[in-house]
Amino acid sequence: MAQGFSYVGKRLTRPDVTGKVTGAAMYGADMTLPGMLIGRILTSPHAHAKIVRIDTSRAKTLPGVAAVITHEDVPKLGFTRSAMAEGFPAVAYKGENQDQFILSEKARYVGDWVAAVAALDVYTAEKALDLIEVEYEQLPAVFDPEEAAKPGAPAIHDRWQDNIAGVIEHPFNRGDVEKALAESDYVVEFSGRNSRQKHAHMEPDVALARWDEEGRVTVWSPCQNAHLAKRAMAQRIFDIGEGNIRWITPTVGGGFGARMSFGVEPVCAMLAKVTGKAVKVVITREEDFSGWNCRTEMRQTVTMGLSKDGTVTAIKQRILSDAGAYLSHSGSISAVNMQSTLGLLRSPVISGKATVVYTNNPTSSGMRGYGNPEGSFVLQQAIDMAAEKSGMDPVAFRLKNARGVGEPSMWEPVDLDSCSLDKCIKLGAERIGWTDKWEGWGRKKEGRFRRGVGMSIMTHASGAGGFLLEHSNAIIKLHEDGSAHLTVSPCEMGQGILGVLSQIAAEAAGLRYEDIHVITGDTDVTLFDIGSHASRSTYVIGNAVVDAGKKIREILLKRAAKRLETTPDKLDVREGRIYLIADPDTAISVAQISRDAIYDYGTDGQHITATGRYQSLTHCPNFQAGFAEVEVDTETGVIKILRFVLAHDIGRAINPQNVEGCLEGGACQGIGYALSEDLLIDGKTGEVLTDSFATYKMPSALDMPEIDVILVEDPAPTGPFGAKGVGEPGMTNVAPAIANALYDAVGIRIHSLPMTPEKVLEVLRAKEHEGSV
Amino acid sequence: MRKEIATFVVNGNEYEVIVEPHMLLIDVLRDKLGFTGTKYACGAGDCGACTVLIDGKPSFSCLTLAVTARGKSIVTIEGLAQGTELHPIQKAFVDKGAIQCGYCTPGMVLSAKALLDENPAPARDEIKSALAGNLCRCTGYVKIVDAVEAAADAMRTGG
16 A cells, blocks of 8 residues: 555655755744844742832833833733643643733742843843842742642742642542452552653744734744644733734744743733834743743652452552642643553553642643653553563563553543554564563672663553544645645644645645645644644644645546546546546646636636645554663663664654654653753752753763664554654653663662662662662 | 954855954854854853854854954855755755754754764764764754765765
8 A cells, every 4th residue: 555655655855954954944033023122031039939129220221221021010811831721621720720920920939030121132131130129028938749738838829728739530540449459469569750851942942022003913933832822822911812913933943842831922922012112032041941841740659450460450640740830731741641651551440640739840841742751650660560570571461461452542432443552562572682681580680780671661642632622724725836835733843744744735635745835833824723742743734634635636636527528536636647547648737727727717717725624533542662771880870771672653654754753852852861861959949950951961962872763554544644643752661661671680670760870879789788688 | 342343254255243352153143144054052062053163173153252263264054055055964964864853953064064074984983972062852863873974975975
């Protein structure tokens, strides 16, 4: 079947890369507008403090300063940084998650926004920030979520008595978990916590805004979900109609989930409104690190009950999530964590509960994987413990207990109609050489350098169909020359989605790939879509493009049938050419049909255009198995990854090069998450200590081991040409597979990420000490 | 502050710019001359996104005082392609899928150029070492190293 495609499955050059490699691509910070001012933000040096007095008079009189604003000047409707006008229906918050204003009346973390300036240039803006006098009354702060959850802890949001932002019960809890655990032959339990990984997209946050004479505002910013952000800004910030906001997304320098929260757009739009000028707000890397947005820290315990033959009888998960100062995505991430953690294995009894707590730490948000890498680190170690307890090989244990086709997916009302996890596990195990390298449980290894292998499996959604608003639209419009404009609303943040959707459009409509020009990133032009996140764009937007493509094909065949004096069913269209199936040499070009349709002086004039739509009722889960081989230096505690194998159930790879790129890049972030990346916060002051690339250690080219990507292609019945999502899953299996390989090598488990040499040594020493007693 | 008119030679062309002593080369290139392919990402020389070639050497333009680069030959990403003909390194980055968000790409390509100008046939490890100062958050570096290898081959064979 695949050989029958013109473009699907091919490694075609993406439309966005030539501009990127020549320097021509326009990112937010590269833009200037006539009369544009530069905006900068004053941040709080205190983690929790009331603003008693704020004096902007000196700053305002500095030559070159156009405006200085404080909390007194901003709308007070209240919005959420997650840029959702409405909460996720899946998450029952205590009350209101619209918990912040553009500028705060009270600082709730070090870095909270206190005032903002617009000036002629960045130097003047920064000078003006220095001239703003703020008198703070410091309040007791709380940084530990367990402390923050206790009665009597300092209340971070005054309108509530405590800091519990929400308690979320997993919607598919069933059975009496305590009873089931008590009746199980074995019980294993693992507790662990993940780090606050930073998205660390290379392009720092930026926004431009300008209000026009009609009272409409245009916002330019790297935003993953512009249509939702537009609505949230209209409804929850400026109290204007959605039609009064135009959101333009320039080239985006990385997202990874960070850009599905508001960045500096609200403050930028406010400064533009006050000054009546175009304003660009820029921030520094230090501000990015110590500002908002990091993976939500979750403290979790997973308990599993087992029967003697290694069948899972019960799974229980408890989560304590640190939202930081404002709620943003941390509630919904906790819910998704439970879906992916509790929805992977077959179990008659399931119990999940998450508590989300405010603290005076920087606001958490969603990062690549959205709860899945958080849960997997704990679940997959518990699974290995369960396999050991049952005396089973980790591969066999997972093959036995993982859900498959016909069983409920991670969001249970939907049953799986496509799942190649078994194949991923088998192919991955074979590639890493599992049967040779895994020597069985409890085999003590000797020497300074000890090797081990470990594995992990995961499932992730391709969009949130079945549990969230999940539909998309696409427009294809033909030109006289047979080329087409494809209007779609993903966020091209590097994943290659514009190329993927172009390949789908060309294949579905029968056009030439090089003839597809994409229009995107402008809410005035594109139709509604919830943006690029949740590994959804290929699957959901792709299906909308298929729908539009089919309609174009139908119009073309109908018009061509008249010209060729036949019927549409006798014709096909491919690569810009419509031909008789029985006699392919009898043909007419798409260009000819398109041109003649427009320049029809008779009665049949038409600009050939079609709008496609798709509403996803399933979330077409993708699956993956990851395998790590490591070498542990027992003298330094350094874990060296010798090899990482990742076998992914992609359904169909529209562009295998893109899929590999997503998985390799995800694996790289997974390696950082596993071994080195940690946003360190001073436990007394709340200051971020790792606010540079020098102190926050991301992998460089030297840190990357050999990554072996295996694409498992069993087309999914509901996917566009069978494709599933792949944006997030690259990183999910990395940390747990390494953790399990570490156990295989030296017999220890680390309970918190990252697994630094210091932690490894500490646990190794403790184990040796234990052993010698 | 003492302003002066300084001459910069960027991609073979001379430009006269009014500079102040505190100005950084990245600001002159981006804000005064419009070479926005040079990217700000950290301002501290930690990530390499702002890399340009000064007299052939890869340099962090975010740490370079503009006045120190007067009269020297500066090459930015805009100076590599000949018209619409991409430099072999650029072409290899495109062909091998080494570009995702593209924000690190200009610095990465220029660091690769400095490497290949000195060492036309680097081993994979030498490529990784030469690029270790250029952070990429998207690709996992695999395809970037592939691209530099392919570019080296193409440049040696004149392809």
